[in-house]
Amino acid sequence: MHVLIVDDDEETLELVASTLRREGHRSTPATGPEEALRAVAAGEFDVIVLDVMLGQASGLELCAELRRREVQAPILFLSARGTVGARVDGLDAGGDDYLPKPFAVRELLARIRALGRRGPSLRPSVLRAGEVLLDFTARKAFVAGREVPVTAREWDVLRVLADARGRVVSFDDILERSWGEVSEKTRASLEVIMSRLRRKLDAGSERGLVRTVRGFGYALELEP
CATH class of the missing domain: 3.40.50.2300 (Response regulator)
Structure with missing residues (x-):
């Protein structure tokens, strides 16, 4: 290496x-x-x-x-x-x-x-899934062409999930990369954020943008 x-x-x-x-x-x-x-x-x-x-x-x-x-x-x-x-x-x-x-x-x-x-870092700057478009460079999110508000912490979580390119990311990995700590308080905050993201973004994706693997973590349902 x-x-x-x-x-x-x-x-x-x-x-x-x-x-x-x-x-x-x-x-x-x-x-x-x-x-x-x-x-x-x-x-x-x-x-x-x-x-x-x-x-x-x-x-x-x-x-x-x-x-x-x-x-x-x-x-x-x-x-x-x-x-x-x-x-x-x-x-x-x-x-x-x-x-x-x-x-x-x-x-x-x-x-x-x-x-x-x-291997090489291939971080997507723009992510599309159904009618959802996430522009990580401009930090703008659109559903069916309409911009929806996304907070700074929500962008942090979306960045971690997008980097995984559809793979499941464990709760602890998301917390470590987005909050810098794993605790009951940050776990509760993550649940609230994922609930908000679903309300904002899932309606624009046929299967729902966010997938939960019960007891383990989350993933984004990306287009092939």
Whole structure:
């Protein structure tokens, strides 16, 4: 596996690179956006490890630019900010996973391996199902051509389900990626949100947009 490491901290670069070497993987370091963009222009990577703060530059902006350039390698964000809002910002920018600093090396490796197995990130920017259209870039939802209001948290949940491309996502995975925690309170909030989404969107889909797998999770019923 070939991993691009983008971080302005030399110690972090060396730590991640040496860890990958011990596991038999290759890595390419980049200390900022310009180096990173040159690297992806020159070759392909299986995973990109990207720090959120790159000196005066933003890792979030770099991630968005990589996605605009159709770089599809999964992106793992590293950041000293571990709040729910920071995680959501990273996922909305086009990232696939988020690991707060300081991190355990074993967890870093496990997340990189998981992203490597997942393969290229093909996140849909527009999703259609029957008369439902979800535009994730503009954050606008339409049913039969009529725009319906969708809250920020509802978009977070829809993003997680859309990324699964019709596969079932467990309750805990949705909670971890959308709220950053799994608790009775967030479980109750998820149930309320799914009920609201059904009222807003299911009428525009022949089978209903949201499918529940009782006792496990949710999935979106997508068109072939």
